[in-house]
Amino acid sequence: MDNDRNILWKNNIPTSKEAVEKAVRDIAIDPREIQSAIEPVSGWGWYGDLLEETGMKVHLVEVYKSKLIAESKLKNDKVDSKILAEMMRSDFLPTAYLAPKAVREMREFMRARAFLVRLRTRIRNRIHMMLGKHGIICPWTDLFGKSGLIWLKEQKLDAASAEELKSLLILFRELSLHIQDRDRICLGKVTESNGAKILMSLPGIGVVTALTMLAEIGDYRRFASPEKLASFAGLVSSSYSSGERYRFGRITRRGSVWLRTALVESTGKVSKKWGYLYDFYSKLRERKGNKIARVALARKILMLSWHLVVNNQTFNPNPKGRMDSVKTGSS
Numbered sequence: 001m002d003n004d005r006n007i008l009w010k011n012n013i014p015t016s017k018e019a020v021e022k023a024v025r026d027i028a029i030d031p032r033e034i035q036s037a038i039e040p041v042s043g044w045g046w047y048g049d050l051l052e053e054t055g056m057k058v059h060l061v062e063v064y065k066s067k068l069i070a071e072s073k074l075k076n077d078k079v080d081s082k083i084l085a086e087m088m089r090s091d092f093l094p095t096a097y098l099a100p101k102a103v104r105e106m107r108e109f110m111r112a113r114a115f116l117v118r119l120r121t122r123i124r125n126r127i128h129m130m131l132g133k134h135g136i137i138c139p140w141t142d143l144f145g146k147s148g149l150i151w152l153k154e155q156k157l158d159a160a161s162a163e164e165l166k167s168l169l170i171l172f173r174e175l176s177l178h179i180q181d182r183d184r185i186c187l188g189k190v191t192e193s194n195g196a197k198i199l200m201s202l203p204g205i206g207v208v209t210a211l212t213m214l215a216e217i218g219d220y221r222r223f224a225s226p227e228k229l230a231s232f233a234g235l236v237s238s239s240y241s242s243g244e245r246y247r248f249g250r251i252t253r254r255g256s257v258w259l260r261t262a263l264v265e266s267t268g269k270v271s272k273k274w275g276y277l278y279d280f281y282s283k284l285r286e287r288k289g290n291k292i293a294r295v296a297l298a299r300k301i302l303m304l305s306w307h308l309v310v311n312n313q314t315f316n317p318n319p320k321g322r323m324d325s326v327k328t329g330s331s
Contacts, residue, residue, distance in 0.1 A: 001085040012077070015043060017050060024054050031055040037084045037093055039063055045104050058098065064254070065094035099218045106189075107215040111258055113182045113208070120175040123168050127152070130161055144172070186211055194312075195220075199305055201314035203274040204266035213305065216259035220310055226303035233259050235299040251295060263298035270297065275317025277301070 001007050013023045024031055032055040038044050039061045048058045061084065087093040099107070124144060131138065136155055140148040149169075157165060186207050190196045199210040223229040230236050234255040253260070270281050280300060285293035308315060 001082075001089055003089060005086070005089065007082075010078075010081075015047065017046075020047070020050055021054075024051075024056075035059065035088060037061050037088050040096060045101070048098065049101060059088065059093060060096045060098045062094040062096040097218060097222060103215060103218045106211065109182070109185075110208070110212045110215045113179065113186075114212070114258060114262075116175055116179050116182070120172060120179065123172045123175070127165065127168055127172075130157070130165060131155070134158075134161070183208070195309055198308050198312070198314055202301055202305060202308070203277060203315070203317065204268075204270070204301065205305075206266075209262045209266050212258060212262040213302075216256040216262075220306055223306065226306035229306045230299050230303055231255075233263065233299075233302055235260060235263070235295065235302060260298075263302055264294055266301065267294040267297045273317065276319070277317065 008029070009027045011023065011026070013019050027034070031051075034055075035057040036051050037059045038048055038051070040063065044060065048060065051058050066084070066087065084093065128143070134155075134157055138148060138151065140151060142148050143152060152165075153169075189211060190200070190207050193211075193214065195214050196207070196210040199205050199213055200207065205213075217229070217232075220229070223232065227236070231252070232255045234253045234257075235251055238249040238252045267281070270278055272278050274281075277297065277300065281293050281297045284296055288296075304315065307313070
């Protein structure tokens with residue numbers, strides 16, 4: 001579409017490199033004069049890279065905002081593409097963060113590791129369920145530790161359960177090996193990243209969580225404030241207003257579920273060594289309960305990480321001044 005709203009070219013393109021390259025040639029317009037808008041579907045990364053290589057300017061659409069602006073009863077690709085072109089022509093297109101290729105690759109690596117961990121957790125739960133059906137209680141704290149596994153293999157189960165247990169233990173061992181390989185790679189990546197070292201100064205943030213945060217957030221400085229970062233992670237309360245009345249509900253859960261999950265899991269074991277973060281958590285837990293307190297603590301840690309990374313500082317659990325997110329020790 002040109003500036004006068006004339007449609008110059010319209011077609012369906014198969015999602016392959018050859019088809020996209022052929023379409024760019026068929027348009028018969030210098031790609032450097034073309035701006036394109038793509039929605040963040042599963043394959044947008046390679047697709048956007050390919051369009052940028054041709055010389056096009058690529059915009060990643062912020063789907064939620066664009067739907068609010070261009071809500072329509074008639075929904076199909078032809079209508080959506082025309083609406084996106086109209087919004088881009090009028091400079092009214094809401095865009096999302098177009099992460100660099102290196103950040104996207106790190107993001108996929110960390111998500112793949114998290115996926116393997118989830119599969120292994122399902123196997124753990126399945127084995128615990130099998131023992132429960134047979135009324136067997138494990139005497140060891142960790143069923144999947146060295147002693148626990150030896151004890152598990154000695155248990156007498158019915159034929160079907162014994163065969164299933166054998167298969168599950170093989171899968172558990174294989175998944176553990178793959179996760180260990182990725183953990184070794186993570187250790188190497190941490191040594192190369194100053195941002196990861198800063199994040200690991202925060203209590204509860206280890207190697208995997210630090211790399212997950214960097215992969216999902218990307219450039220911290222693209223957020224004007226820590227509150228906007230918390231909103232990006234979906235860790236802020238939803239709000240409802242009617243006239244002069246305001247009501248706050250549960251967290252929005254918008255944004256990266258991987259980032260939000262990693263942060264909440266990092267608050268699983270809070271100790272007094274966490275300093276004023278422990279005080280914050282303890283007081284809130286007494287009033288609101290453990291679940292809400294953990295989510296609030298995860299949000300506070302995320303907002304603290306913004307200050308630390310942007311200002312190149314490390315965390316100080318016991319600042320001498322006011323105990324807020326700014327009073328941290330310099331690295």
